[in-house]
Amino acid sequence: MTKDGLVPWPEDLAYAYRTAECWRNRPLGAYLWEWADRWGPQVAVVDGDRRLTYRELAELADGLAERLREHGLRRGDSVLVQLPNCWEFVVVMFACFRLGVAPVLMLPQHREHELSAIAAHVGVRALVVPDTWRDYDHQALAHRVAAGLPGRTAVLVVGAGSRAPSVDVRRLIQAEGDVEARRQRLDDLAPSGADVALFLLSGGTTAVPKVIARTHDDYEYNIRRCADVCRFGRDTVYLTVLPVGHNFPLANPGVLGTLYSGGRVVLLPSPRPDLAFAAIEAERVTVASVVPAVAVRWMAAAADCDRDLSSLRHVHIGGSMLSPQLAAAIGPALGCELQQVYGMAEGLVCYTPIGAPPEVAHGTQGRPISPFDELLVVEPGTSRPVPASAVGELLTRGPYTPRGYYRAPDQNAVSYTAAGWYRTGDLVRITPAGDVVVCGRIKDVINRAGEKISAGEVETLAQELPEIAEAAAIPVPDPVVGERVCLVVRLQPRRRLTLDRLAAALTARGLAAFKVPERLVVLDALPHTPVGKPDKKALRLMLRRDA
Numbered sequence: 001m002t003k004d005g006l007v008p009w010p011e012d013l014a015y016a017y018r019t020a021e022c023w024r025n026r027p028l029g030a031y032l033w034e035w036a037d038r039w040g041p042q043v044a045v046v047d048g049d050r051r052l053t054y055r056e057l058a059e060l061a062d063g064l065a066e067r068l069r070e071h072g073l074r075r076g077d078s079v080l081v082q083l084p085n086c087w088e089f090v091v092v093m094f095a096c097f098r099l100g101v102a103p104v105l106m107l108p109q110h111r112e113h114e115l116s117a118i119a120a121h122v123g124v125r126a127l128v129v130p131d132t133w134r135d136y137d138h139q140a141l142a143h144r145v146a147a148g149l150p151g152r153t154a155v156l157v158v159g160a161g162s163r164a165p166s167v168d169v170r171r172l173i174q175a176e177g178d179v180e181a182r183r184q185r186l187d188d189l190a191p192s193g194a195d196v197a198l199f200l201l202s203g204g205t206t207a208v209p210k211v212i213a214r215t216h217d218d219y220e221y222n223i224r225r226c227a228d229v230c231r232f233g234r235d236t237v238y239l240t241v242l243p244v245g246h247n248f249p250l251a252n253p254g255v256l257g258t259l260y261s262g263g264r265v266v267l268l269p270s271p272r273p274d275l276a277f278a279a280i281e282a283e284r285v286t287v288a289s290v291v292p293a294v295a296v297r298w299m300a301a302a303a304d305c306d307r308d309l310s311s312l313r314h315v316h317i318g319g320s321m322l323s324p325q326l327a328a329a330i331g332p333a334l335g336c337e338l339q340q341v342y343g344m345a346e347g348l349v350c351y352t353p354i355g356a357p358p359e360v361a362h363g364t365q366g367r368p369i370s371p372f373d374e375l376l377v378v379e380p381g382t383s384r385p386v387p388a389s390a391v392g393e394l395l396t397r398g399p400y401t402p403r404g405y406y407r408a409p410d411q412n413a414v415s416y417t418a419a420g421w422y423r424t425g426d427l428v429r430i431t432p433a434g435d436v437v438v439c440g441r442i443k444d445v446i447n448r449a450g451e452k453i454s455a456g457e458v459e460t461l462a463q464e465l466p467e468i469a470e471a472a473a474i475p476v477p478d479p480v481v482g483e484r485v486c487l488v489v490r491l492q493p494r495r496r497l498t499l500d501r502l503a504a505a506l507t508a509r510g511l512a513a514f515k516v517p518e519r520l521v522v523l524d525a526l527p528h529t530p531v532g533k534p535d536k537k538a539l540r541l542m543l544r545r546d547a
């Protein structure tokens with residue numbers, strides 16, 4: 001671990017990745033102008049009535065970058081970004097990339113609990129939020145979070161509701177002045193390819209979510225490979241319905257892969273089928289990425305939909321388990337080809353290839369996007385390989401899989417082996433042809449419609465409530481979202497607790513709504529493992545029996 005909290009790749013491997021041109025030592029901001037020079041007048045981003053060309057995007061991002069610099073942001077700083085899917089998100093991202101300021105990508109659903117912990121952990125200099133989103137006052141939230149942080153943290157607000165002392169982002173996004181001179185000034189300030197481009201949140205198994213630092217070099221390589229595998233090009237029209245702060249819609253190939261290829265990004269605030277189908281028809285969308293829960297909603301809605309979806313060529317599906325039966329039904333229902341994605345914010349991404357035979361397209365989660373990706377299947381919790389094709393825990397390393405979490409030496413000792421392998425916590429088998437089949441997981445998370453919820457995070461917060469003596473968060477299967485959070489508790493003597501009171505108390509403590517338990521089970525005593533932890537396997541079995 002270096003002083004700044006990053007775990008570097010070993011020097012010999014870094015050399016190999018550079019020599020093989022995985023890493024080009026070129027910051028993501030430099031690509032913005034390369035694209036603008038090549039595809040200037042073409043539309044890059046569509047958000048409702050707002051359409052930005054490549055040229056406009058570059059000019060607006062540079063304009064914002066210069067204003068952010070005037071506000072004191074410098075290379076090596078970081079800012080927390082909590083924006084919904086909107087054109088300003090793209091401009092903010094590239095303004096940051098130009099300056100070498102790393103955005104920390106949060107979800108609009110996050111609240112004080114998540115924002116405060118992450119902002120403090122990374123040491124952000126500013127928070128970028130919408131004024132309101134879905135009737136929630138993010139501006140007020142950001143000021144509360146900023147007040148609890150050491151030092152002065154600026155609050156930057158997107159939206160007409162921005163009020164002093166917030167900084168109004170839309171006022172900062174201007175392309176006035178000498179564009180060429182500014183471009184040159186910013187080029188001179190550009191970060192190096194090895195600098196941190198952005199921070200992603202981990203799906204997380206710990207009480208506080210872990211943060212993943214992705215460099216310009218590693219992220220660009222990931223985008224380039226995904227765009228190549230998915231055959232993105234100038235004719236690609238990519239629909240973004242998942243929260244764009246997620247790695248999947250952002251960069252697999254996602255928004256950045258589309259821009260990389262000269263295509264057009266269409267941003268929607270939600271995956272609602274009526275909105276999505278109207279956008280597909282209006283913009284002649286060719287590809288969209290969704291989680292299985294959204295795919296199911298789209299399939300049902302497509303059955304009696306009078307929109308023209310014929311432009312759709314591919315749908316990327318990943319983030320949680322997809323059964324082969326469902327996988328086989330998606331293509332026919334939506335009139336396009338399915339590509340399964342198995343990915344993670346920590347790095348590794350696998351895709352089923354375009355044109356793959358049904359047994360691969362439906363029965364596997366695909367193969368790694370890079371020949372430099374290393375995959376090892378081991379007996380869970382060890383480094384002992386299992387026999388070929390057997391099920392085990394997947395370990396991985398490679399040119400876009402960082403070697404550790406940011407500023408987390410203790411966690412890294414658990415999540416990474418001494419030889420630099422990342423322990424995915426996923427149970428997989430690899431077919432003789434090299435395709436990964438995800439079979440389950442050993443990590444203590446709940447996967448609710450693709451959103452990962454750390455059981456430990458929910459338990460730690462729940463145990464602070466005066467009613468609760470002991471708590472275990474476990475997944476319960478659900479036909480709509482895959483899994484929901486169930487909290488099993490032992491209460492303090494003479495205390496009572498209802499699900500409503502639990503939900504209200506956790507929400508009041510600033511926990512994001514999607515993590516709040518949707519089921520509560522009260523027991524006189526929890527079963528325990530020999531080391532004294534709640535026996536979650538026994539609890540899961542018990543709940544299944546009682547269901």
Ligand code: J2J
Pocket residue numbers: 202203247248252317318319320321322340341342343344345346349365424426438441450452
């Ligand atoms: C089963 N489980 C899957 C799949 C991810 C692309 C796609 C998804 C993510 C993502 C991502 C799965 N079948 N097809 O970042 O770039 C579960 C695994 C994995 C965890 C990672 C991307 N695809 N998963 O979901 O960081 O358990 O990334 O380890 O949110 O999601 O979660 P996350």
